[in-house]
Amino acid sequence: MKVLVGVKRVVDPNVKVRVKADGSGVETANIKMAINPFCEIAVEQAVRMKEAGVVTEIVVVSVGLPQCQETLRTAMAMGADRGILVETDVDVQPLAVAKVMKAIIAKENPQLVIMGKQAVDNDCNQTGQMIAALMGWPQATHISKVEPAGDVANVTREVDGGLESLTIKLPAVVTADLRLNEPRYVTLPNIMKAKKKPLEVIKPDALCVDVAPRLTTLKVVEPAKRGSGVKLADVAELVNKLKNEAKVI
Amino acid sequence: MSTYAAPLKDMQFVIEELVGLADITAMPACAEVTPDLVEAVLGEAGKFAAEVLDPLNRVGDEVGAAWSDGKVTPPPGFAGAYQQFIDAGWNSLSGPTEFGGQGLPHIVAMAVQEMWNSANMAFCLCPMLTSGVIEALKLRGSDAQKNLFMGKLVAGEWSGTMNLTEPQAGSDLSAVRTQAVPEGNHYLIRGTKIFITWGEHDMSRNIVHLVLARTPGAPEGVKGISLFVVPKFLPNGDGSPGARNDVKCVSIEHKLGIHASPTCVMAYGENGGAIGYMVGEENRGLETMFIMMNHARLGVGLEGVAIAERAYQHALDYAKTRVQGRAIGQRSGDRVSIIHHPDVRRMLMSMKSQIEAMRALAYTASAALDKAKHHPDDNERKRNQAYVDLLIPIVKGWCTEQAIEIASTGVQIHGGTGFIEASGAAQYLRDARITAIYEGTTGIQAADLVGRKIGFEKGATAAAVIAQMRKDVWGLTQNAHAGVTALHAALSRAVEALAQATKWVVDQFPADPNAVAAVSVPYLKLWGIVAGGWLMGRAAELCAGKLAADATDADFCETKIATARFYVEHVLPQAPALAEEIIGGAASVLEFGEARF
Numbered sequence: 001m002k003v004l005v006g007v008k009r010v011v012d013p014n015v016k017v018r019v020k021a022d023g024s025g026v027e028t029a030n031i032k033m034a035i036n037p038f039c040e041i042a043v044e045q046a047v048r049m050k051e052a053g054v055v056t057e058i059v060v061v062s063v064g065l066p067q068c069q070e071t072l073r074t075a076m077a078m079g080a081d082r083g084i085l086v087e088t089d090v091d092v093q094p095l096a097v098a099k100v101m102k103a104i105i106a107k108e109n110p111q112l113v114i115m116g117k118q119a120v121d122n123d124c125n126q127t128g129q130m131i132a133a134l135m136g137w138p139q140a141t142h143i144s145k146v147e148p149a150g151d152v153a154n155v156t157r158e159v160d161g162g163l164e165s166l167t168i169k170l171p172a173v174v175t176a177d178l179r180l181n182e183p184r185y186v187t188l189p190n191i192m193k194a195k196k197k198p199l200e201v202i203k204p205d206a207l208c209v210d211v212a213p214r215l216t217t218l219k220v221v222e223p224a225k226r227g228s229g230v231k232l233a234d235v236a237e238l239v240n241k242l243k244n245e246a247k248v249i
Numbered sequence: 250m251s252t253y254a255a256p257l258k259d260m261q262f263v264i265e266e267l268v269g270l271a272d273i274t275a276m277p278a279c280a281e282v283t284p285d286l287v288e289a290v291l292g293e294a295g296k297f298a299a300e301v302l303d304p305l306n307r308v309g310d311e312v313g314a315a316w317s318d319g320k321v322t323p324p325p326g327f328a329g330a331y332q333q334f335i336d337a338g339w340n341s342l343s344g345p346t347e348f349g350g351q352g353l354p355h356i357v358a359m360a361v362q363e364m365w366n367s368a369n370m371a372f373c374l375c376p377m378l379t380s381g382v383i384e385a386l387k388l389r390g391s392d393a394q395k396n397l398f399m400g401k402l403v404a405g406e407w408s409g410t411m412n413l414t415e416p417q418a419g420s421d422l423s424a425v426r427t428q429a430v431p432e433g434n435h436y437l438i439r440g441t442k443i444f445i446t447w448g449e450h451d452m453s454r455n456i457v458h459l460v461l462a463r464t465p466g467a468p469e470g471v472k473g474i475s476l477f478v479v480p481k482f483l484p485n486g487d488g489s490p491g492a493r494n495d496v497k498c499v500s501i502e503h504k505l506g507i508h509a510s511p512t513c514v515m516a517y518g519e520n521g522g523a524i525g526y527m528v529g530e531e532n533r534g535l536e537t538m539f540i541m542m543n544h545a546r547l548g549v550g551l552e553g554v555a556i557a558e559r560a561y562q563h564a565l566d567y568a569k570t571r572v573q574g575r576a577i578g579q580r581s582g583d584r585v586s587i588i589h590h591p592d593v594r595r596m597l598m599s600m601k602s603q604i605e606a607m608r609a610l611a612y613t614a615s616a617a618l619d620k621a622k623h624h625p626d627d628n629e630r631k632r633n634q635a636y637v638d639l640l641i642p643i644v645k646g647w648c649t650e651q652a653i654e655i656a657s658t659g660v661q662i663h664g665g666t667g668f669i670e671a672s673g674a675a676q677y678l679r680d681a682r683i684t685a686i687y688e689g690t691t692g693i694q695a696a697d698l699v700g701r702k703i704g705f706e707k708g709a710t711a712a713a714v715i716a717q718m719r720k721d722v723w724g725l726t727q728n729a730h731a732g733v734t735a736l737h738a739a740l741s742r743a744v745e746a747l748a749q750a751t752k753w754v755v756d757q758f759p760a761d762p763n764a765v766a767a768v769s770v771p772y773l774k775l776w777g778i779v780a781g782g783w784l785m786g787r788a789a790e791l792c793a794g795k796l797a798a799d800a801t802d803a804d805f806c807e808t809k810i811a812t813a814r815f816y817v818e819h820v821l822p823q824a825p826a827l828a829e830e831i832i833g834g835a836a837s838v839l840e841f842g843e844a845r846f
Contacts, residue, residue, distance in 0.1 A: 014254070029801050029802075030801055030802045030804070030805065032257065032258075034292075069285075070285060070288070070289070073285070073289060074289070077289065077293075185293070185296065185297055185300075185301070185333070185337050186293045186337070187336070187337045187338040188290065188293075188337060188338035188339055188341065188342060188351055189338045189341070189351065190338075191286070191289050191290055191293060192281075192286075192351055194289075195281075195285075195286060
């Protein structure tokens with residue numbers, strides 16, 4: 001079975017993000033970038049399935065700047081077999097990525113697509129769902145378990161009420177949640193080997209996909225600073241403040 | 250409690266731009282070492298250091314290694330971390346490729362080792378000693394010895410130790426008394442070795458001891474010492490660990506710092522004799538040890554950089570979060586974090602600026618070591634070997650002495666809290682203390698510098714380095730950035746102070762080596778301060794160039810220039826004072842005879 005995994009390059013989760021002075025987005029120049037943690041979990045899952053003999057080939061795909069090659073190399077150091085970078089300097093949105101993935105799926109014919117449930121930069125949580133919709137494939141989001149069995153996969157989803165167990169037909173799209181696995185530390189020999197694994201770079205035009213943004217960002221601002229607290233005399237005063245100042249009740 | 254974050258940005262700047270990774274990559278043996286590979290390796294190592302090794306540093310200090318009936322138990326978590334460490338292949342970083350190593354150059358190994366040491370110095374000593382054994386066997390081991398030991402050592406499956414010191418033979422190894430008597434195809438080793446780091450433990454399946462000993466009838470002194478490899482378990486024919494050898498750990502020391510690292514007293518041959526095999530030629534063991542020790546000294550100098558960096562990160566975190574008092578001149582309003590107080594900022598800057606200068610110098614030395622090994626041109630290899638030989642005692646002596654001072658400043662920033670062990674600041678000071686002692690005290694480093702590295706060759710290499718400093722410092726006056734040209738005057742004074750002191754050392758050495766010895770440590774310190782300033786000046790110059798080209802890295806570049814300024818204004822003024830001490834201070838030491846004490 002062949003698996004396709006999408007990986008996104010994001011600001012390293014340990015870095016404190018700063019809004020650009022002009023409010024057009026967050027600062028990413030010269031900031032430490034890393035593989036999106038949920039994508040890392042997705043890659044780890046594919047690698048574990050390959051180690052278990054269920055998967056034969058893992059192809060990782062990223063859409064974005066040339067530097068995304070580093071992210072793909074990280075995924076290959078974890079154990080993916082080859083990478084595809086769809087290179088563009090457009091700030092791609094979920095729908096554009098989903099269309100690119102659809103075009104790659106048509107070329108690669110995977111049985112399973114694993115995506116992170118969302119990226120930690122903009123928390124969209126859309127791309128996996130959009131891919132499934134565009135392909136007309138089954139989808140299982142926020143999964144904490146996936147076990148392919150012949151032409152189906154048994155999955156466990158993390159839902160508000162607890163866990164939901166489903167059987168979905170393959171090919172399908174699944175999106176990884178936090179508890180699916182704990183990603184391994186990349187080993188030094190594998191970092192060295194990853195350098196030699198094949199990495200194909202193509203442009204969206206070659207896939208006949210228009211990645212132009214459909215949504216316009218008006219403004220990005222820092223969250224309002226939390227003011228200092230006050231001590232209230234009694235519940236009546238609290239209710240009064242909630243009603244008239246905070247206007248939440 | 251702070252968590253360690255590898256200073257990847259500064260490390261990469263030093264490696265790629267200040268030292269010049271392109272020069273390294275240009276050598277055929279290092280062609281693989283491209284910037285993206287360095288970034289990937291450093292990134293993953295930083296993660297491992299922060300997430301696996303750093304969290305064990307406190308427990309390592311609090312619980313420490315424990316001895317019972319010849320067995321040594323490392324602190325909780327250490328064995329698991331060691332297994333993870335070797336599983337991830339980190340032990341093999343610079344090991345030879347023919348034995349499964351990755352063969353990466355020193356410049357990469359240095360940065361990675363800095364991270365291990367920052368995160369957990371006591372842990373890191375175990376793989377560091379192993380790499381020393383690998384280096385010695387690579388240099389002088391027979392093919393059979395290499396085949397038997399190298400693969401296992403490179404993988405980290407077996408670890409290694411260095412057995413030099415005996416109770417009567419410390420800095421003076423000529424007094425070594427351990428005996429090695431030939432028997433069949435091996436020797437029987439009998440004697441006691443002390444201060445053996447990680448001499449006994451159960452993290453690796455076997456321990457390979459390198460032991461200095463004398464054969465019967467060997468000449469007195471340093472020319473009668475041979476080197477032996479003595480495994481804890483004698484390898485079977487298939488290379489697996491077999492029968493227990495006659496070597497055991499009879500106790501471990503109670504120390505000021507590095508509690509997690511067992512410092513062992515090793516007894517060889519209590520039941521007849523430990524089986525050992527000679528490494529290299531008879532009576533030439535010390536020579537091999539000294540070649541290896543050069544690397545080890547560079548490694549210990551780097552420990553200084555590492556522990557200082559960790560102490561700085563810890564103090565910085567505290568200074569940013571501890572709220573105390575109002576800003577000077579403010580009588581009302583919010584109280585501020587202590588980083589707002591000028592004296593705290595000065596302390597933090599003194600830490601930061603010296604650490605960056607120390608890192609620049611240590612990495613420069615390791616790049617020279619790579620070039621001395623791999624440069625295709627014979628003359629370049631020789632030139633770089635002389636350069637690195639000169640730098641090693643300076644890196645070892647200066648970086649470790651400064652590390653103690655920096656870690657002490659870290660405690661100071663914490664105030665009373667820093668004196669309390671729970672703050673974590675005190676551990677860095679205690680751990681740093683050993684670095685200026687082992688692998689040759691600062692006094693030994695200074696003796697090496699003024700004798701073997703400068704006196705014996707009449708200061709030829711030193712003169713070449715000083716000439717390069719003059720040229721580079723003059724270059725600062727031509728810079729378009731006012732922050733860079735402003736560095737020139739003090740740097741120039743400092744370089745001239747070094748030149749004068751060096752002339753004095755070269756002139757005095759043949760006739761009056763005692764006078765030189767009396768001021769050798771201040772002279773070593775002078776070298777460190779000036780060389781560090783020279784490299785900070787170059788770093789500022791490079792950053793000004795980057796700023797002029799584009800503003801993408803403005804934050805880093807402006808910070809570097811401001812850091813260089815602090816160094817020049819607060820650290821470099823010591824240089825002329827040290828020169829005065831060196832040139833005029835020997836007599837007061839020598840004339841004050843033993844009887845006056």
